[in-house]
Amino acid sequence: MVFREVSVIEIREVLRSWLAGAGLRTAAAQAGVDRKTARRYVEAAVAAGLARDGGPGQLSDELVGQVAEAVRPVRPGGHGQGWDRLESCRAEIGAWVKQGLTVVKIGVLLERQGVVVPYRTLHRFCAERCGYGRSAATTVRVADGEPGMECQLDFGYLGLLADPVSGRQRKVHALIFTACYSRHMFVWLSFTQTLAAFIGGCEAAWAFFGGVFKVLVPDNASAIVANADAVNPRFTAGWLDYAQARGFVTDAARVRSPKDKPKVERAVQYVRGNFFAGEHFAGLSEAQARAEAWCRDVAGMRIHGTIAARPAEVFAAHEAGALLLPGELYDVPVFTRVKVHRDFHVEVARALYSAPKEYLGCHLDARADSALVRLYCRGQLVKIHPRQQPGRRSTDPADLPAEKTTYAMRDVASLARAARRHGDAIGAYADQLLDTDLPWTKMRQVYRLLGLVRRYGPGPVEIACARALDLDVVNVTKIASMLEKATENAAPPPRPAVAAAARFARDPAEYRPRNIQLTLLDGREASR
Numbered sequence: 001m002v003f004r005e006v007s008v009i010e011i012r013e014v015l016r017s018w019l020a021g022a023g024l025r026t027a028a029a030q031a032g033v034d035r036k037t038a039r040r041y042v043e044a045a046v047a048a049g050l051a052r053d054g055g056p057g058q059l060s061d062e063l064v065g066q067v068a069e070a071v072r073p074v075r076p077g078g079h080g081q082g083w084d085r086l087e088s089c090r091a092e093i094g095a096w097v098k099q100g101l102t103v104v105k106i107g108v109l110l111e112r113q114g115v116v117v118p119y120r121t122l123h124r125f126c127a128e129r130c131g132y133g134r135s136a137a138t139t140v141r142v143a144d145g146e147p148g149m150e151c152q153l154d155f156g157y158l159g160l161l162a163d164p165v166s167g168r169q170r171k172v173h174a175l176i177f178t179a180c181y182s183r184h185m186f187v188w189l190s191f192t193q194t195l196a197a198f199i200g201g202c203e204a205a206w207a208f209f210g211g212v213f214k215v216l217v218p219d220n221a222s223a224i225v226a227n228a229d230a231v232n233p234r235f236t237a238g239w240l241d242y243a244q245a246r247g248f249v250t251d252a253a254r255v256r257s258p259k260d261k262p263k264v265e266r267a268v269q270y271v272r273g274n275f276f277a278g279e280h281f282a283g284l285s286e287a288q289a290r291a292e293a294w295c296r297d298v299a300g301m302r303i304h305g306t307i308a309a310r311p312a313e314v315f316a317a318h319e320a321g322a323l324l325l326p327g328e329l330y331d332v333p334v335f336t337r338v339k340v341h342r343d344f345h346v347e348v349a350r351a352l353y354s355a356p357k358e359y360l361g362c363h364l365d366a367r368a369d370s371a372l373v374r375l376y377c378r379g380q381l382v383k384i385h386p387r388q389q390p391g392r393r394s395t396d397p398a399d400l401p402a403e404k405t406t407y408a409m410r411d412v413a414s415l416a417r418a419a420r421r422h423g424d425a426i427g428a429y430a431d432q433l434l435d436t437d438l439p440w441t442k443m444r445q446v447y448r449l450l451g452l453v454r455r456y457g458p459g460p461v462e463i464a465c466a467r468a469l470d471l472d473v474v475n476v477t478k479i480a481s482m483l484e485k486a487t488e489n490a491a492p493p494p495r496p497a498v499a500a501a502a503r504f505a506r507d508p509a510e511y512r513p514r515n516i517q518l519t520l521l522d523g524r525e526a527s528r
Contacts, residue, residue, distance in 0.1 A: 006033055006041075006071075007365060008379045009237040009244075009335075011064055014038045015045050016244060019056055030249050032227070032234035044070040061381040068379025082117035086125045089115060097130040127230075148322025150180040150251075151213035152261040153201075155193050155221065156268030158276040163191065164283045172284070174271050174291075175201040178264040179213070182314035183304045185267055187275070187291040189284055195223040195238045199332050202242070208292065209315075211323025215249050217261050228255045237335040241367070247324050274298070333369040340364065344400055345393065348373055352393035353385045357401055410440040419446060422453050423462035425469060432474045445476045452476075456483045 010031045017027035018038075028038035048066045050058055086093065089110065096106050103123045110117070117125075126132035144150075154176055161172040175188040175198065186208045188201030198221070206212050220228040227234035233252045235243075243250055253260035275294045281287035300312030307314060338346040340359045345352040348366045353373055355364060365376040368387060373394075375383040385394040397411075412434055420427025430446045453461050464482045468474070 005378070006037065006068075007237055008064055008068065008376050009240040010234075011041055011068055011379060012059055013240050013244060014041050015050065015059055015064070015067070016056055017249075018042050018045075019050075019052060019054070019058075029232060031240070032232060034232065040071050041067055065380040080121070082121045083125060085115050086110075086117060086122065086129075089113070090129055093126060094130040097126055097132045103132065144181045145215075146322070147181045147318040148179075148211070148213060148320075150215045150217060151177055151205075152180060152217040152264035153177045153205075154219050154261060154264045154268060156272065158189075158272050161189075161191075161281060161287060162283060172287070174268070174276075176264055176267050176271055177201075177205045177209075178267050179209070179311070179315060179319060180263055182311050182319050183263065183307055184209075184311040184315035184319070185264075185271075185299055186295050187271055189288050189291055191284070193221060193223060195236065196332050198223050198239070199242055199330065202246075203326075203330060206246075206326040208295070209323060210320055212246050212248055212326050213323060214247075215251055216243075217251050217253060217264075219253050219261065220255050224250070225252050228252070230254045237365075237367075238333065241333060241335070242330060245330050246326065270299070331369045331371070333367050336366050336368075338364055338366050338375075345395070346375065350390035351388040352395075353383070353388070354393075354395040354399040355383055356399050410443070412439045412443065415443060415446050419450060422450075422458040423465070425462045425465040426453065426458065428469060429465040429474070429479075432469070433476070448476050449479065452480060452483060 010033055013031035014027050014033060017030045018024070022030070024038050024042065025035050027042070028035040031038065044067045045063065047070070048063055050063065093106060093110075096109065101109075103119065103126055106126065107117075107119060107122050110122070123132075155173045156176060158172050158174050160169040162168075163170045170191050172189055172191060173193060175190060177186040177188075179185070186205045188204050190197040190201065198218075202216075218224050220233070222236075224235060224239045225233050226236045235250060235252070239250065258265045275291060275298075279290075281290070296312065300315075301310050303309065304311055334349055336348060338348060340346055340355045340362055342360070344357055344360060345354050346364060346366065347353075348368050353375070355375055359377060359382065362377065364382065367374045367376070371387055373385045373387055374381060375385075383396075383399070385396075388394050416427065416430050416434060419430035426449065430449060433442050433445050433449070436442055449461070449465075460483055461479070464479050467482070468479060
């Protein structure tokens with residue numbers, strides 16, 4: 001088992017199980033970590049003030065962050081030296097395993113060659129690398145347990161179903177829930193086997209049963225189990241978060257071991273043959289509605305061969321009152337590991353979110369539900385953003401470098417205040433530059449004005465801006481030219497004198513219109 005960093009969800013799961021009264025071995029198995037690792041986290045939590053009788057309300061982000069900070073990994077390089085020595089003898093160990101030698105005998109033979117490793121390391125190496133312990137064995141019936149305690153679930157392929165959205169036939173799978181005590185079952189149909197499909201099926205099953213079972217026995221689906229192991233499986237962060245919200249414990253079946261969940265394995269053939277085969281469904285929604293009716297009226301009311309009773313009646317009499325309350329509707333989150341890029345943002349579900357500048361280049365753990373996006377670094381909560389739609393972004397100006405915040409956020413007011421700090425005339429000139437319908441398009445001119453201040457000092461730039469304002473010249477290039485030629489203090493050129501009146505110029509009064517009235521004369525009078 002290679003080294004990995006324990007996530008904040010697994011730390012919280014260890015502490016939650018320990019507060020519920022479970023031992024270190026049980027808490028470690030539920031969280032998918034080693035028992036010694038669980039002990040270190042529990043001891044760190046107790047040192048941080050966690051009380052076992054204080055309830056799960058103590059598990060705040062601050063406390064979990066303190067525990068993660070206090071515990072340091074023992075082997076950051078991965079496997080120990082013993083595993084590396086066994087790798088060099090892998091071919092020899094594999095041959096001994098094929099001959100049927102026990103792990104103890106293999107350890108004795110290795111000691112003769114000078115290779116001494118712990119028994120657990122050798123056993124794990126033989127099982128993982130050489131196929132030790134995979135021979136067939138007999139089976140026995142396992143007790144059904146207490147009512148309302150255990151529920152087995154498994155995905156099974158049913159056939160093809162028309163998808164109205166895509167307009168084609170798609171493979172449909174059934175997520176089957178079987179109560180171990182009563183054999184009452186629920187069927188959830190889905191085109192996918194993602195974490196959202198598992199959680200959606202679980203939420204529908206809790207509504208159908210009226211509560212949550214205390215223990216779930218799923219298979220090793222990648223949406224639930226991140227690292228399959230016979231005794232210490234590691235669950236995905238999303239599934240652990242859902243288990244914490246609903247209060248159940250996950251006991252995953254071993255890889256390629258259908259006998260670990262036999263009650264639901266037999267139900268797959270029953271659902272395929274009795275419910276799905278030979279039926280016609282208009283779509284997934286109709287098939288789901290008919291599946292629930294089938295579970296209630298057909299599968300629930302048949303005489304089960306093992307218990308010799310109707311599962312629905314046994315469930316109502318013994319299990320319905322023993323289930324956990326489901327609580328409010330669960331908001332399915334997205335868990336991912338992201339990197340803080342050069343623009344001080346991370347990408348979560350095709351949206352961008354800013355991270356504090358001190359984490360530039362680091363990898364963070366992100367949890368995004370429908371309302372908030374939380375960023376964690378080694379268990380510490382470092383940033384919270386409101387959830388954004390794909391293609392949008394959420395930026396906190398405090399996360400960006402101070403010298404880049406103004407331009408990145410297009411903060412025109414802040415840029416004008418920065419110019420005004422160097423002088424009244426400089427501030428007034430910046431205001432004139434930004435006095436447009438789109439002021440952010442003139443920000444680079446103001447930045448150039450501030451660059452002239454850094455180059456020539458605020459005094460000369462203040463005088464040049466005052467001269468330009470008097471002449472109503474709003475052009476940063478003119479200011480730069482004045483400073484380059486050092487003409488900001490030169491006297492302005494004299495205005496040209498008014499030209500003398502021309503010698504033969506007429507008096508303007510001669511061009512004024514006169515009120516002259518004309519008289520119309522008769523033609524005979526005009527001939528005289």
